[in-house]
Amino acid sequence: MYRYDSFDGAIVAQRVSQFRDQTRRFLAGELTEDEFRPLRLQNGLYIQKYAPMLRVAAPYGLLSSRQLRTLAHIGRKYDRGYGHFTTRQNIQFNWPQLADVPDILAELAEVEMHAIQTSGNCIRNVTSDHFAGVAGDELIDPRPYAELIRQWSTFHPEFAYLPRKFKIAVSAATDDRAATLVHDIGIQAVRDAGGDTGFRVLAGGGLGRTPIIGHVIREFLPRAEVLNYLDAILRVYNRFGRRDNKHKARIKILVKELTPEVFTREVEAEWARLEGGPGTVPDAEIERIAAFFVPPRYERLPGDDASFRAAVADNRAFSNWVKRNVFPHKVPGYAAVTLSLKKTGVPPGDATSDQMDAVADLADAYTFGEVRVSHEQNLIFADVRQSALLALWGELKDLGFATPNIGLLTNIVCCPGGDFCSLANAKSIPIAEAIQRRFDDLDYLHDIGELDLNISGCMNACGHHHVGHIGILGVDKNGAEWYQVSIGGTQGSAAALGKVIGPSFAANEMPDVIARLIDVYIERRHNDERFIDTVQRLGVEAFKERVYVSTH
Amino acid sequence: MSQLIKHRGVVEDDWTLLRDAVSLADVPASGSVLVPVALWLSARDALIARGDVGLWLHPGDDPAIIAGDLAQLLVVAVDFPQFTDGRGYSTARLLRDRYGFKGELRAIGDVLRDQLYYLQQVGFDAFAIRVDRGAEGALKGLDDFAGTYAPTVPEPRPRFRRRIEGPGDVWFPGA
């Protein structure tokens, strides 16, 4: 993974000093709340319902075992012994004290970490494919470009006070695991007719209050131009994005109001002035960064491991786990493993400090000392020898991270919701748990097959409910917590937004509602159809009828 | 009167900011003045004849409207009604990078210590610190960071160029 040079380290250290001084001035009354707010937000610090919340960046989801141990330590020393992994590959601490935050940032800086631009109206932590470098379907490794963009966006002086937050995702694989279609900017590696690698650029996607699938504004961008083009998009947005209404301030509204054609013209005109200029990225810089992401020292293995295959054949529980939580690797004899942070009864994405330490140890023992955070709020070991999978499975079971549910209904993506978040309309964690309990029969769960269920506690959509095959949204009805259900959303390369099935439900109705949706699917599915396929074939009506017939 | 930071020090500001002037009648007969851009556009020749003149832009003004006049202007100011309104940062870059403005580029309005570093990087070289805040303390804000990655006005070479071309990527705390 990328390691800081003296400059990278120096500016992160300076950021800590700067924020320490800002915090001191705020506590001394020299900065007002309004003046301090944007400053603390640009350091990941929210004031939440009960306490501040600190969001720490894991750049494009990568963590070393050493960094994970530091996170565990921070959870223990400054929080209540746990952290929450988010849908944007970051980690949040829910209970730090404001006055401690400069010390936390200083401890993070020691392991080349920070909370820079993890919130606020600026360019946020760039996200990417959690299987980068190991997936068989990737055109190039997206990480050098994600790192290049991380650096460019860090303290970019022109874009620190944007109309609204700004999220960039990079994907370089056929299967888009980075949700590039629902980001402010999505960058997809593509090859042109001449075989040159460059990028397709999308803009104006996003979830939230006004969910929109991003528009392709450039089919092929030469790779050296990536930062110039980003500058052009951001400049158009910074100048013309709406600032009169925070609900209309995202770039997607600008793209919509101008029309994608006009927006694209503006960007292209701006880019024409920047093209070939100082921001053009020389291959030498990409090579410098790429050198940090060279493949680790894999053993030369003949192919699928025989003992592994035998274990799959005679251990049903193991084979279930392999089927769901193990992902093929491009190197023979290796596999990528997802650690499920979706065990029933534990808030989705949460891990205790003890668990983080244990995961760090396992990462050292079973992989190359590296852990990844996925946008589905799970952790990943990208490089495990197949021959070690059985042993690893045993260890993960002891830790509670071996629930064989990746891609299944109980792998619920869920925001912190009303238990923590001051913006929430409704709680989300207890809904996730009630649904997980309802579907606790593993055979049934596996029979239902692939299903993405996403829950957001309000329309900010941190749980990405619009792109869940089933999406649940917390709504407020006269001060009471209700839940609106949509179906038919998908993430990935064919991302689509779900459709609301009808009036919302009370919390205690939710497990039944989900069960009825599943009943319709089980009764009417064709052979190999997934839930989402059946929804697409039948339409929303068939599901709606069943759900509302006896509850209303 | 606000305190002005210039050349890394606090200086006496001998320019009068005319926020509400709508016609030449509102402009004092002598002394250096910063007029609203609308007045400049309507009375350019008279103002040039008068001498000692600059103008100020609203955050939403397109700097292209004064691109042809920049040689006549000693000072261009950009207003920040709230420091969170970041449009002026792009205005500054366009004035410097695209239109080649070489005069004083001044940030006015809600201008505070914690934004000075970024303001300086996009090309501002004068900062009218909000009247209720001390400019001496704000001076420190100019040195918050050793640099950025992206190209800036004072240092148009992005960090990666300096990494390749050297020197400049070694930074010693306290230096």
Ligand code: SF4
């Ligand atoms: S979706 Fe709403 S409730 Fe959930 S974390 Fe985001 S802002 Fe908070």
